[in-house]
Amino acid sequence: MIWLIFILIVINPILEEVYWRNFMLKKQMGEWNRHSAIFITAxxxxxxHFLSILPMFQVPLNVAAVVPVFAAGIFWGYLREKTGSIVGSIVSHALADMGIICVYLFVIR
Structure with missing residues (x-):
């Protein structure tokens, strides 16, 4: 359990932000304006994330579960563009994942 928590709080945010907000967002910025690139990437x-959430919940919960994911994607995209760095989005993503883990450990489980 400790390794899973470590991966979800440290490794996952780094990998996802490097891919989505560094690689994909930069790629989209070459083809779209800033707002469209952030929206498309989000x-x-x-x-x-919806494809991984789909088997966990039934409709409409699985759809509702990805609404905050989209909002976070928009936020992290703007954060990345505003600061010019992915450090803020990595830290914010790690904190969000920590919150999700705490909800699971202390509320759901």
């Missing part, structure tokens, strides 16, 4: 980030 949409595909949400779709990626």
């Amino acid at each position: 949409f595909f980030y949400t779709l990626y």
Whole structure:
């Protein structure tokens, strides 16, 4: 359990932010304006998470579960663009994942 928590709080935010907000967002910025690039990247980030959430919940809970994911994707995209760095989005993502783990450990479980 400790290794899973470590991976979810440390490794996952780094890997996801480097991919989505560094690689994909930069790639989209070359083809779209700033707002469209952030929206498109957040949409595909949400779709990626929706596919993993789909088997966990039934409709409409699985759809509702990805709404905050989309909002976070938009926020992290703007944070990345505003600061010019992915450090803020990595830290924010790690804190969000920590919150999700705490809800699971102390409320759901």
